[in-house]
Amino acid sequence: MSELAGFNTRAIHAGQEPDPATGAVIPPLHLTTTYKQDGVGGLRGGYEYSRSGNPTRAALQEQLAALEQGTTALTFASGLAAEDTLLRTLCRPGDEIVLGGDAYGGTFRLISRVLEPWGVGYRPIDLGDLDAVREAVAPETTRVVWCETPTNPLLNIADIAALAQIARESGTVLVVDNTFASPYLQRPLTLGADVVVHSTTKYLGGHSDVVGGALVTSDAHWAERLTYHQNAMGAVNGPFDAWLLMRGIKTLGVRMDRHCANAARIAEFLLDHPAVASVLYPGLPDHPGHEIAARQMSGFGGMLSFRLRDGEEAALRVCERTRLFTLAESLGGVESLIEHPGRMTHASAAGSPLEVPADLVRLSVGIEDVEDLLADLDRALS
Missing domain, CATH: 3.90.1150.10 (Aspartate Aminotransferase, domain 1)
Known part of the structure; x- marks a missing residue:
């Protein structure tokens, strides 16, 4: 799918090639846990076990990467599963997260009650005050600037491009939760963000019938690490959930x-x-x-x-x-x-x-x- 194609064209066609075996317009739902190998290590299409990879999930990930104009998308069982995988990939004990001062309650709970006892600190900051953000970011300890825009539930707005510049200057990673806007209204990677987070449960699914999460990036280093941890941690979404999300994204x-x-x-x-x-x-x-x-x-x-x-x-x-x-x-x-x-x-x-x-x-x-x-x-x- 060409990057020059319009948003709705990408939403309908990226990762959605007709089934080569039957010509079915909608990609098949692959309800399988494992895959026959053509000899030891002879994998068909690289698939061996559905935690590691599933064709239905792969089609969804290609679709999401195209919408966010990233190179790699990874999907998970929930938005918080995506966040947990991301933060445990980025952070180590002793690191600190600069957190928007009105972040989603589930994100705050994950950071303050799960990661903080593990040794990862956080500092709530008004991300609209760029001087305060610069002062809060300590290059030796700050690993992540975590941004929502618009925020949940106070609808505050942060300047993604300005935060990206601060993150680059300090060597930190800018993560943007794009759930409220969706990639239809806002594409943070094009404004300098390193990783985009979604609760795909929300606008991407759009019908209140499927729970999921996603990470999207164009950074090759973090894409490789996150892909490894998606498999190693295992909080992936099932193929039927992926199929429902693909259906929702088209509209x-x-x-x-x-x-x-x-x-x-x-x-x-x-x-x-x-x-x-x-x-x-x-x-x-x-x-x-x-x-x-x-x-x-x-x-x-x-x-x-x-x-x-x-x-x-x-x-x-x-x-x-x-x-x-x-x-x-x-x-x-x-x-x-x-x-x-x-x-x-x-x-x-x-x-x-x-x-x-x-x-x-x-x-x-x-x-x-x-x-x-x-x-x-x-x-x-x-």
């Missing part, structure tokens, strides 16, 4: 267009609602990261958060009253979801520097008819 572009359009309408509605204290959405002109987002993204995404004037109890009531917005964790599916981050997705950050406001509500805006979504929110807020 990523058209879905994201609708997610973005619906979220923009809802952000404008909430901005004028008397029960709402503030709206966190990078598409709003007064959002502090709006100009950076407009520069490095091709759209502002389907995620937004808002704070209630009457505090936590009001936020909880709104979460309980919606009908179309389903009260549930996760995000990025075709259906709209609502949640209370402080008590749900980010409960693990309570009492830490990454604690989120108690009056905050997060929306994953789906692709339903927007007038129905607006009516649902209006009822819940009344």
